[in-house]
Amino acid sequence: MSDNIDSLDMDLASGIAAFESKQFSRAAGLLAPLAEQGHAEARYRMAIMAQNGLGMLPNPALAYSYMKSAAEAGLGFAQHGLGFMYMEGECTDRNPAQAVIWLRKAADQGLVGSLTTLAMLYEEGRGVERDLDEARRLYRLAGFDEV
CATH class of the missing domain: 1.25.40 (Serine Threonine Protein Phosphatase 5, Tetratricopeptide repeat)
Structure with a gap:
């Protein structure tokens, strides 16, 4: 074995x-x-x-x-990849709400790219209610000082 x-x-x-x-x-x-x-x-x-x-x-x-x-x-990079697929409509139908769900899972694992993409979605109100405070919080978590 x-x-x-x-x-x-x-x-x-x-x-x-x-x-x-x-x-x-x-x-x-x-x-x-x-x-x-x-x-x-x-x-x-x-x-x-x-x-x-x-x-x-x-x-x-x-x-x-x-x-x-x-x-x-539970693979973080795959969660980010799936979120991106839903966000862009690559390999599946575009579904911003599903993109947010999967990007949040990846962001919870500390993936900076997922935090940044999720912040952008909150900033634009894509897949979620527009929330500039949440966007700023996520950008800061991703390491951006001034947003």
């Missing part, structure tokens, strides 16, 4: 390394089996590759499915 876990960890580490070094075809080959088994980190990276056609043909449905499952598993 531990040999199997070590092998999975090694495949994940190798897949992430291939992804980070932009060897997307190799990354897809290593990560696809792990994504199929439900591994959130693998699903997140497969979602990015499927969304952008990196190492595979673009596949918006697969990208959305993998991003959503990784987000539901």
Whole structure:
């Protein structure tokens, strides 16, 4: 059993390394089996590759499915990615209210990009009631001193 876990960890580490070094075809080959088994980190990276056609043909449905499952598993970057998909209408229908929900989950994990994007949505009143005080609070949390 531990040999199997070590092998999975090694495949994940190798897949992430291939992804980070932009060897997307190799990354897809290593990560696809792990994504199929439900591994959130693998699903997140497969979602990015499927969304952008990196190492595979673009596949918006697969990208959305993998991003959503990784987000539901609690992976902050996937929560941000899913929020962005909803915000921009990429790989799914545009849904600003859902974007806010997922960006808030990622922001709660301290992701600065999510805090900033959420602040912008509050500033513009997209997906939420316009609230400049909340926008300023979020911008400050993201590290902006003067807003």
